Amino acid sequence: MKILSVFKNRCPNCEKGRIFQKESEFVNISIPKMNNTCPSCKFKFMKETGFFYGAMYVSYALTVAEGFIWFILGYFILGLSLMTNFLIITSLAFLLSKFNFKISRTIWIYIFYKQP
Numbered sequence: 001m002k003i004l005s006v007f008k009n010r011c012p013n014c015e016k017g018r019i020f021q022k023e024s025e026f027v028n029i030s031i032p033k034m035n036n037t038c039p040s041c042k043f044k045f046m047k048e049t050g051f052f053y054g055a056m057y058v059s060y061a062l063t064v065a066e067g068f069i070w071f072i073l074g075y076f077i078l079g080l081s082l083m084t085n086f087l088i089i090t091s092l093a094f095l096l097s098k099f100n101f102k103i104s105r106t107i108w109i110y111i112f113y114k115q116p
């Protein structure tokens, strides 16, 4: 199941190996470290220098989408003020930044993955 492997940050080739090194998720706010190759099948994640610059566009799109979804929920359904929504969306962007970082790189790897 490809979608599930994206959310679990698994290798596109074998769907077993982790793309990111294991770490504690909650207290740690550092940038997640990637494995250079898949620990399971040796698939190379970084194709060339600067390969992951493009993942920033994916990350941007995700952040905008998350903010938009919250805005619809907070403004139209919960009836919160614009200022409250702004503060919630700002904290949401911060809280989800690590998740977005990982998932955007994983999506980027999957976009350019070709079956060998």
Ligand SMILES: [Zn+2]
Residues within 6 Å of the ligand: 011, 012, 013, 014, 015, 016, 017, 038, 039, 040, 041, 042, 043
């Ligand atoms: Zn693999």
